[in-house]
Structure formats: structure tokens, C-alpha cells
Amino acid sequence: MNTANAREFPFSFQHFDRLRKISISHTGILVPDSKQEMFYARLAKRLRHLKIADFDSYIRYLESHWDEEGTDFINALTTNLTAFFRENHHFEFLASQVVPACRQAGVNPVRVWSAGCSTGEEPYSIAMTLSEACAQHRLDWELTATDLDTDVLSKASRGVYRLERLDGVSMERKKRFFQKGTGKKQGYARARASLRETMNFRQLNLVKPFSLGGTFDVIFCRNVVIYFDRDTKSVLVNQFAEHLKPEGYLVMGHSESLHGISDRFRSLGQTIYQRIG
Ligand SMILES: C[S@@+](CC[C@H](N)C(=O)[O-])C[C@H]1O[C@@H](n2cnc3c(N)ncnc32)[C@H](O)[C@@H]1O
Structure with missing residues (x-):
């Protein structure tokens, strides 16, 4: 079985291209062809959430309901990788x-x-x-x-x-600027x-x-x-x-x-x- 057949929602290059044009017009972020799988994985969650049956319907919905769906669409596609004291x-x-x-x-x-x-x-x-x-x-x-x-x-x-996210923070700063969670919040710091x-x-x-x-x-x-x-x-x-x-x-x-x-x-x-x- 190839990837296309294994997909829950059929997703063609035309779907991808239409969605990336919408994304670029709002965010300026260039989207190379290699991002097709990433688009599918992230947006399939939106279809499930909205109980929409296929990508044609999703695109129609997105275009006609931008005020309701635009933010979730953009949030799904942004790449948020970051770290404390990255490039110290x-x-x-x-x-x-x-x-x-x-x-x-x-x-x-x-x-x-x-x-x-x-x-x-x-x-x-x-x-x-x-x-x-x-x-x-x-x-x-x-x-x-x-x-x-x-x-x-x-x-x-x-x-x-x-707590693992705070690995880049010195012990002294962790103590001074963060508070460790207890009980249900164990494993986290605020x-x-x-x-x-x-x-x-x-x-x-x-x-x-x-x-x-x-x-x-x-x-x-x-x-x-x-x-x-x-x-x-x-x-x-x-x-x-x-x-x-x-x-x-x-x-x-x-x-x-x-x-x-x-x-x-x-x-x-x-x-x-x-x-x-
Ligand atoms: C990879 S993160 C970088 C985070 C942090 N600056 C760092 O270097 O660790 C990129 C961030 O840019 C934001 N971003 C992308 N396009 C944007 C836009 N058009 N306007 C404002 N923020 C945008 C994304 O939502 C994401 O949170």
C-alpha cells in the first residue's frame, strides 16, 4: 500500500498547492514541495476536529470562514521550535x-x-x-x-x-526565576x-x-x-x-x-x- 492510499483523507498536490498559497498570502512563509507531508499531517487534525470529510470541503470552508478557521489553520502550520538561551x-x-x-x-x-x-x-x-x-x-x-x-x-x-525544557538555564537562575510544581504539577516549573x-x-x-x-x-x-x-x-x-x-x-x-x-x-x-x- 503506498502512502497516498494509506491516507485517511485523499490529499493531492493540487490540494497542497491551494493551501500553501493561502498560507503564504497570510504569513509570507515560503513552502517548498517537500512540505506536502507536513501539511497533510497537521491539517488532517483540523479535518477530524471539524468533522469535515475531505480536503475540497476543508478548502471551501477555510475560504468562506476565514474569521473562524484562519487562526487555527495558521497555528497548525507554523514551526515553533525554540529553546532557552538558544545562541547564548x-x-x-x-x-x-x-x-x-x-x-x-x-x-x-x-x-x-x-x-x-x-x-x-x-x-x-x-x-x-x-x-x-x-x-x-x-x-x-x-x-x-x-x-x-x-x-x-x-x-x-x-x-x-x-523541567527538561529548562536544561539550558543555570541552577542559580532556575531557583531565582522559576517555581517548581508539586502534586499534579510535578515535573513542571512556572x-x-x-x-x-x-x-x-x-x-x-x-x-x-x-x-x-x-x-x-x-x-x-x-x-x-x-x-x-x-x-x-x-x-x-x-x-x-x-x-x-x-x-x-x-x-x-x-x-x-x-x-x-x-x-x-x-x-x-x-x-x-x-x-x-
Ligand atoms: C522557529 S520559531 C523561533 C522562535 C524564537 N525566536 C527562537 O529563535 O527560538 C519561529 C516563530 O515565528 C513565528 N512566525 C512565523 N511567521 C510569522 C509572522 N508572519 N509573523 C509573526 N510571527 C511569525 C512562528 O509562529 C514561530 O513561533
Whole structure:
């Protein structure tokens, strides 16, 4: 029996192509042909949930009921892989360069945005770093964390993680910033309210025009634009420049270069960019 026959719902290349066009128009994320199986596996769950019999009916439903189904469709297709202190040099840069520079320039509070924050590991890593470094330099800080996917955002704002997820966090920070669950919550830890309450989570689609109040000292946008086409990336990076203070920093993921994408940034190495002027 081949894979196509073994499927619960028939799924042709035409179904895949129609669905990826809908996805791209809303998210800007490029979808190569190799993602056909992934689309099937993730969207078959939506058909089951909605008790829809086949993909033709699902596509009709999605197109005519975007307000009801659009969010679940996008949430099913986003890739949310993340980890605490992923690419730790970026957090070291924040503590050792950005915060002291803000202190020297009389900038207070330090304002940071985690764009594409997924389930929260990145913004909580930023929050722990800022909490320590800003206390040392007697500065306040503000952290905004956004994502397109509402499921990951609600996980992020709850701040509850399986203990294994916290492997990248030092013992000292675990004790200071997390509370271990007991009873039914054994095996989990929750970010302390003092940390959670400093963060501002909200939904934001990076491929649509957006405006966040004020400008930032640093924007983290790591492992998000990797799937965007060149024009989408370029428009977004120029929007980031508008949301940064002069000489503010844009931190990208390790495989995301701005080379040939924007002339508004200079590279400082390790995919850290500084706004020119
Ligand atoms: C692979 S995760 C990266 C998480 C974190 N930044 C990191 O590096 O660990 C990518 C995140 O980008 C979000 N994303 C994808 N397209 C987006 C868009 N158009 N607007 C906002 N967020 C988007 C996804 O929902 C996902 O949570």
C-alpha cells in the first residue's frame, strides 16, 4: 500500500498547492514541495476536529470562514521550535554591551522586543538577562514579545515548562526565576510572577504593516524570516529599522543574513546588526 492510499483523507498536490498559497498570502512563509507531508499531517487534525470529510470541503470552508478557521489553520502550520538561551552569545551581548551602553547614554528604561517569540523560551531568556544586568546598572527595562500564532502566545504567557525544557538555564537562575510544581504539577516549573508580569505578550503578524508604541534598543527576530522570500524580508527589516532607536540593534538567527537585504544596518558579527544612524 503506498502512502497516498494509506491516507485517511485523499490529499493531492493540487490540494497542497491551494493551501500553501493561502498560507503564504497570510504569513509570507515560503513552502517548498517537500512540505506536502507536513501539511497533510497537521491539517488532517483540523479535518477530524471539524468533522469535515475531505480536503475540497476543508478548502471551501477555510475560504468562506476565514474569521473562524484562519487562526487555527495558521497555528497548525507554523514551526515553533525554540529553546532557552538558544545562541547564548546573543544574551551575553545584551548583558555585556547593550545594557552598559544604555547606562552610559542615559537611556532608561532599556526597551527590547522579541518578534516571533514562540512558546516564550526566547523572551524569558531575555527577561532573566535584563533583570540581572539592569539591576547591576540600576536601570529599568521593558520587554514586548509577539508572535503570529495565538496558541504559542498563550503558552508563553502562562510560562509553564516541563523541567527538561529548562536544561539550558543555570541552577542559580532556575531557583531565582522559576517555581517548581508539586502534586499534579510535578515535573513542571512556572516562571515566577515577578518575571511574567514584566512582559507584554501580543499577537502581531510581521508580514502585515504594524506599529508598536515607541522605539526599541534591541529587536530579537531569530529563526523567523528564514522562510520568508527576499522582498518580504526586505520590507520587514526596513520596518524594524523604523522601530529601532538610532544605533539600536537587530539580532537575527544564525543562518539569517541581511547581506543584500537592507542597507540600513551594519553587521557586528554573529548575526547581530546595528542600525546605521
Ligand atoms: C522557529 S520559531 C523561533 C522562535 C524564537 N525566536 C527562537 O529563535 O527560538 C519561529 C516563530 O515565528 C513565528 N512566525 C512565523 N511567521 C510569522 C509572522 N508572519 N509573523 C509573526 N510571527 C511569525 C512562528 O509562529 C514561530 O513561533
